[in-house]
Amino acid sequence: MTVPAHVPPELVWDHSIDIFPARFDDPYVGGCGAIHAGPDIVWAAQGAYCGQPGWMLTRFAHVQEAHHNPAIFSAANNRDASNLLGFDLPLIPGESDPPQHRFYRQLLAPFFQPSAVAALETMIHATCDELIGRFADRGGCEFHGEFSSLFPSYIFLALMDLPREMLPQFLLWEHGFLRGATIEERIDAIMAIYGYFRERLDERRRAPGEDLITRIATGTVEGRPLTEAEQVGTCITLYIGGLDSVASGMGWYMRHLALDQDLQDRLRRDPALIPAAVDELSRAYGTNSNKRILTRDVDFHGVAMRAGDIVALPTFLCSRDPREFTDPHVINLDRKARSMTFGAGAHNCIGIHLAKRELRIVLAQFLSRFAPFRIADGEDAVWTTQTIWGVKKLPLSWS
Ligand code: HEM
Secondary structure, X not given: OOOOOOOOHHHEXXXXXXXXXHHOOOHHHHHHHHHHOOOOEEEEEEEEEOOEEEEEEOOHHHHHHHHOOOOOEEOOOOOHHHHHXXXXXXXXXXXXXXXXHHHHHHHHHHHHOHHHHHOOHHHHHHXXXXXXXXXXXXXXEEHHHHHHOOXXXXXXXXXXXOOHHXXXXXXXXXXXXXXXXXXXXXXXXXXXXXXXXXXXXXXXXXXXXXXXXXXXXXXXXXXXXXXXXXXXXXXXXXXXHHHHHHHHHHHHXXXXXXXXXXXXXXXXXXXXXXXXXXXXXXXXXXXXXXXXXXXXXXXXXXXXXXXXXXXXXXXXXXXXXXXXXOOOOXXXXXXXXXXXXXXXXXXXXXXXXXXXXXXXXXXXXXXXXXXXXXXXXXXXXXXXXXXXXXXXXXXXXXX
């Protein structure tokens, strides 16, 4: 792979961030640790983001700074879906910059503000109970297949008023778009998602409901309706956040608890600590990497970068940055630390209140209903570090 002439050889990291951390027993301890032993800023020659070469910022403080400087680190030209589709489909609000970005956020905010999320409490509890009820008598479960791949998705589907029967197909499309092995697989997946949401938006325009898709289909930004591309792009952004991110985080937190009986004991004895545990586990288990494109040449902390360069902002590296956190790999409920897991600046995660409420309910239910759980004998967790870091198999047992 050719490295651009402006990249100094000592900053070339000849790996892919999708593959390198998977070599280690624990991608957070081993993978992030190995990267943090190197330069603060590297050129990931085999892939900084979804296989695309570019700069990768490894430090919490630098990632934070880039998030807060959209004039230079632009989200507007991310364009992954547009490039794959061959026409303009901005994934809104993610692929928009201020000032327009604010109007898109205002459109969605009523569904995600704390009071709206609080009103979902009963539905979230019922969904959690329904799923747990399917394996409660069995003394164990495969947490990913039987719980985490379904729970946040069911809640998202309820918000969007989409049928649960479509979930297996949604998960396949989502996997194809985010992690497809070939460009063709990624194109097929995004085309299918695009076509599906066009139809649903059309239905909601003709027969509006109370759901989030109706809000996108009939709402306005700056006094005008969204274009069809803006509407579909918004649905797809929510689809990715709603289906994958919570499930990914939850898998890591449950794996951590399964390996840390002391922490389970402490939380069972004092459930009031569960919100602090969700905050600290989310601090330590960032799952996403965010992509930005430089709008102009810039000297960033001594590194000369060029307009058009890709810059990856990996939240999982922020999670374990030893310059930001003392003992970054230790879960310390008293830490009350800053976190980059939900992003920062204008694009910080709109789903944060929903995600944290879901995570608190799940931890509380598993800890109160089940005896101490651990990874089942002779089994192991299986994870991926491709695009969004997630646990794909977690066999748990309790007795
Ligand atoms: C543990 C769960 C979650 C994590 C770790 C997470 C992480 C993130 C991160 C890091 C960003 C910033 C992206 C960037 O700066 O480019 C983001 C943005 C976003 N998230 Fe989440 N997310 C989670 C859950 C959710 C949920 C449940 C939803 C909705 C159902 C959601 C919807 C969004 C949307 C729409 C954006 C774009 C916001 C904007 O650009 O203004 N997320 N998320």
